[in-house]
Amino acid sequence: MPTLRFTKDHEWIRQDGDTAVIGITDYAQQQLGDIVYVELPSPGARVEAGKEAGVVESAKAASEVYAPVSGEVVAVNELIAGDPAKVNADPMGEGWFLTVKLDDPAALDGLMDEAAYAAFVAEQG
Amino acid sequence: MRYLPLTPRDRQEMLATIGVRSIDDLFADVPNAARRAGLVDLPLAQGEIEVERALSRMAAKNVAAGSVPFFIGGGAYRHHVPAAVDHLIQRGEFLTSYTPYQPELAQGTLQSLFEFQTQVALLTGMEVANASLYDGATACAEAVAMAHRVTRRGKAVLSGGLHPQYREVCRTYAQFSGVEVSLLDATPGVAEIFDIDNNTACVVVQNPDFFGALRDGSALAARCHQAGALLVVVVTEIVSLGAVTPPGDMGADIVAAEGQSFGNSLNFGGPHIGLFAAREQQVRQMPGRLVGQTEDADGRRGWVLTLSTREQHIRREKATSNICTNSGLCALAFTIHLALLGEAGLTRLAQLNHAAACTLADRLAALPGVSLVNESFFNEFALRLPVPAAAAVAALADKGVLGGVPVGRFYPARDDLADVLLVAATETTTTNDIDIYYDVLAEVLR
Numbered sequence A: 001m002p003t004l005r006f007t008k009d010h011e012w013i014r015q016d017g018d019t020a021v022i023g024i025t026d027y028a029q030q031q032l033g034d035i036v037y038v039e040l041p042s043p044g045a046r047v048e049a050g051k052e053a054g055v056v057e058s059a060k061a062a063s064e065v066y067a068p069v070s071g072e073v074v075a076v077n078e079l080i081a082g083d084p085a086k087v088n089a090d091p092m093g094e095g096w097f098l099t100v101k102l103d104d105p106a107a108l109d110g111l112m113d114e115a116a117y118a119a120f121v122a123e124q125g
Numbered sequence B: 001m002r003y004l005p006l007t008p009r010d011r012q013e014m015l016a017t018i019g020v021r022s023i024d025d026l027f028a029d030v031p032n033a034a035r036r037a038g039l040v041d042l043p044l045a046q047g048e049i050e051v052e053r054a055l056s057r058m059a060a061k062n063v064a065a066g067s068v069p070f071f072i073g074g075g076a077y078r079h080h081v082p083a084a085v086d087h088l089i090q091r092g093e094f095l096t097s098y099t100p101y102q103p104e105l106a107q108g109t110l111q112s113l114f115e116f117q118t119q120v121a122l123l124t125g126m127e128v129a130n131a132s133l134y135d136g137a138t139a140c141a142e143a144v145a146m147a148h149r150v151t152r153r154g155k156a157v158l159s160g161g162l163h164p165q166y167r168e169v170c171r172t173y174a175q176f177s178g179v180e181v182s183l184l185d186a187t188p189g190v191a192e193i194f195d196i197d198n199n200t201a202c203v204v205v206q207n208p209d210f211f212g213a214l215r216d217g218s219a220l221a222a223r224c225h226q227a228g229a230l231l232v233v234v235v236t237e238i239v240s241l242g243a244v245t246p247p248g249d250m251g252a253d254i255v256a257a258e259g260q261s262f263g264n265s266l267n268f269g270g271p272h273i274g275l276f277a278a279r280e281q282q283v284r285q286m287p288g289r290l291v292g293q294t295e296d297a298d299g300r301r302g303w304v305l306t307l308s309t310r311e312q313h314i315r316r317e318k319a320t321s322n323i324c325t326n327s328g329l330c331a332l333a334f335t336i337h338l339a340l341l342g343e344a345g346l347t348r349l350a351q352l353n354h355a356a357a358c359t360l361a362d363r364l365a366a367l368p369g370v371s372l373v374n375e376s377f378f379n380e381f382a383l384r385l386p387v388p389a390a391a392a393v394a395a396l397a398d399k400g401v402l403g404g405v406p407v408g409r410f411y412p413a414r415d416d417l418a419d420v421l422l423v424a425a426t427e428t429t430t431t432n433d434i435d436i437y438y439d440v441l442a443e444v445l446r
Helices: A026-032 A078-082 A085-089 A114-124 B008-018 B023-027 B048-059 B083-089 B107-124 B136-151 B164-177 B218-226 B238-242 B280-285 B312-318 B328-365 B389-398 B431-445
Strands: A003-006 A011-016 A019-024 A035-039 A052-058 A062-066 A071-076 A098-102 B155-158 B180-183 B200-206 B230-235 B254-258 B274-278 B291-295 B301-305 B380-384 B420-424
Touching: A003 A114, A035 A085, A062 B312, A078 A085, B083 B328, B107 B238, B107 B254, B107 B274, B107 B291, B107 B301, B107 B328, B136 B155, B136 B164, B136 B200, B136 B230, B136 B254, B136 B274, B136 B280, B155 B164, B164 B180, B200 B218, B218 B230, B230 B238, B238 B328, B274 B280, B328 B380, B328 B420, B328 B431, B389 B420, B389 B431
Parallel strands: B155 B180, B155 B200, B200 B230, B230 B254
Antiparallel strands: A003 A011, A011 A019, A019 A098, A035 A052, A052 A062, A071 A098, B254 B274, B291 B301, B380 B420
């Protein structure tokens, strides 16, 4: 059973064994508006927890996508590089950003679960 | 009318408000040793007529480029700028506006910048060009920074044929951006070997190079691409592109150039105008402003700034560049001059420049002890003199000829370059100028 967790920077991460898929949340895509560009790391590159793993750009803003965990990039979603609107349409599905091989399979422990994240977003107003 | 905004009474009130007695009290923290005792020896007040005369006397010490036979190049070139250029850029809408980029009221400026970008892309053979940067040297340093972003690699290899001041600007930038800069020796007339490894972000070459020689960058471009590096081509004499294969056709990934030759005077070395062009695939990594063509709500053609998310006002410290300024008025002058020339005019202008340089090179190299270093050149070449070039230039200047740039001025530690003189000719060089140069140089070398 995969574990789904969330960050305060509005990334989601879904762990299955020693790999995890990372993307941005529905709340994040709503806040950004129409997404026009995404920049992804190269497969094989390393990402560090809390550090930049990519960039997402909308018609009105640009922001960094932070890696919730440390690990090695094993795949990136070329589909959203060609069609960034996929991130708006299906942020938790087809609009995923990257897959990493986790350094530490217990790294998700400190992150929010779905209920905690929903409460966190509600607080943001 | 009062020219000074504050009366003594205003000053007293301000000092009283902040609780000090005199303006000198504000400088109490500056140690006495660092202060100048008394005033600088300048006249306190003069009438307008006296000031005008004094300044005219000072200005008369300058030798204007247009007043003597003039052969100086080395990155800034004297060309004829048609009178229409100055007339048009002095229209108030263009001359007095600062960053006029609101599309609602700046369609004229935005359209002219869009045309500028189109001209730069066509000239360089590239796919996209920005709305200009400060000058060729900063454009070159920005190209290195862009290659670093694109490749995520840490080393830039700079050709010895790259203008020494461009090399310095690149080094200054790199010092703070974590890019390692590898400088090849400046050796005119010798083929360079570039060491490209898997940490090389880019190789930077100039064409025609600092010594005026032309190079075919195609093989180098292929080598760079094979190794995953970018090729940056620098052009300091943009008129050359009226005759020379453009960098884009040789496989350049980024072109950084100085555009002063079109529409702009020597301007004492600046303001000049930086040109920057790249491949469309990497447009989001480009520095600087970019004007795009679009349609308004009624379907009419219009222009706006586009892809601004790369820029400082949106991306802050993550911006592609910390320069958000362009050389708008210089870019307009460039665009008007080039539009007046047209494609046929540009080709003809380039031919005139090359022809003048060929005549000049043939004459000067015929003098005893003088030899031409270059195998090829456009409108500038390097000569070896039988005497130090700096001394020859000083002697020529005493006799009313501005004979060129002594290369040793840029490389004082290099004895082997002390006798090398850079000489440029343009469409403004007359047969008479060349005759005078020949006679005077013969006299100086005798």
